[in-house]
Amino acid sequence: MSTSDLPVVTAFDWVPEFARGLVRDLRVRWAFEEIGAPYASELLSARAPRPDDYVARQPFEQVPAFRDGALKMFETGAILLYLGEKDARLLPADPQARWTAISWLFAALNSVEPVIGRIVAYDVFNADKDWAPPAREAALGLCKQKLKRVADALAGRDWLAGEFSIADIMMVTVLNGLRHTDLVAEFPALAAYKARAEDRPAYKRALAAQFADFRDEPAAQGA
C-alpha cells in the first residue's frame, strides 16, 4: 500500500502547550494504533485560515476531517464508529455489547463532554472574567454528577462495554479535558479507568504520533 492509499486524518502542525494531547485527531490515531492499521496525517496550521476547500471536508473547519479512499466523513464519533465497524477489537460483534458501546460513545460526546466543555470554557478561555467563577460553580454540580454516573457504571468492569472499545477511546479523551483540575481524581474508579486506558501501548503511540507532528517553534518552546 503506498502512502497515498492510506486513510487520512487531518491534524495540526502546532498547538499551544495546553492543547497538546487534547486535539481530537488523537482519538482517531488511538483507534488506528489499537488495531495496528496504518494511516496518514495531513497537517494544517492552527494559526492560519483553513484552506478554501476544507469547509467541504469539515463544516466547522475543525480538526479532524477523515477520508478513506473516496469516502469522506467528519466528527470523531463518526470516524470511530466507521473504524469500529471494520474491526471487532474496536467495536464488539455481539449485538448487546455493540449497542452498549455505541450508547456510551454517544454518552461521552453528548452527556459528558458538554458539561466538561463548560468547565474548560470558564477555566481556560474566560479565566480572566468576573462572571467565570460563579458560572463555573453553577456547572460544577452537574459535572460531578455526570462523572459519578460514569464511575458507577464501571463498577465490576474494566471497560464501558465489558471489553475495550471505541466507547473507552471516546470517554477517556473526553475526560482528559479536565486534566487541569482534580475532578476526575475525586472519583477513584474513574481515575483508575482513565489510568488503565492511558497505560495501553496504543494510547501512548497515538499520543507520541500527535506530538511528533507538532513542529518545534520558539513560541511553543517558551510556553
Next chain:
Amino acid sequence: MSTSDLPVVTAFDWVPEFARGLVRDLRVRWAFEEIGAPYASELLSARAPRPDDYVARQPFEQVPAFRDGALKMFETGAILLYLGEKDARLLPADPQARWTAISWLFAALNSVEPVIGRIVAYDVFNADKDWAPPAREAALGLCKQKLKRVADALAGRDWLAGEFSIADIMMVTVLNGLRHTDLVAEFPALAAYKARAEDRPAYKRALAAQFADFRDEPAAQGA
C-alpha cells in the same frame, strides 16, 4: 404483534410547559413515525425519583431509554442509529450518503447542541443570576458561528445528507432548544430547513404522541 413485543421508549407523564416538545423521546418517536413502525412508550414521573432499576437502563437516569426485544440501549444518537440501520428511509444505504448522515448526526450532538445547551443554561436555568448575561454574551458568538455553518452546509439541498435522514431528526430537535430565542431566524436557510422538517406529517404525529402522554394537571394548566 402484541403490545408487549413492541420496541419500548421511555418518556415522561408530565413536564412543565417550557419543556413540552423538547423532551428527547420526541426524536425516537419521530423516527418511528417516519417509517410507520409501531412502538410503545413507558411513562416515568419527572417529579419523582426514577425506579431503582432505571439506572441500569439509562446511566444518567434521563429519558429516553430504549429496548427492542432483549436489546437495550440509551442515548438518542444510538437509538436513531439503530433504527436507521434497519430502514433506508432513515439512513441512506449509499456509503457516502450514510457516512455523511452519521457525521451530521454526531455534529448535531457534539458540535451544535453543547453551545445551544449553554444558551439554555443561561436563559432558562440561571435567568435570575447576575453572571448569566455576560456568560451568555461570551457563548453567543460561538453559537451563531455554529448555526451559520449548518445553514451554509444546507446550501442547495433540502436535507443534510441529501435525502432526509436521522441527521435531520437530530439537528432539527437540537435547534428547537433555541425556540425561546430569535437565533435560528437570523439564518433564513436554517429557519426554512427547520420549518420544512417540522412540516413533515411524521414530526407532527410524534409531537402529538409526546403531548398525548402528558397527563393534564393543575400545575401544568396554570403554567
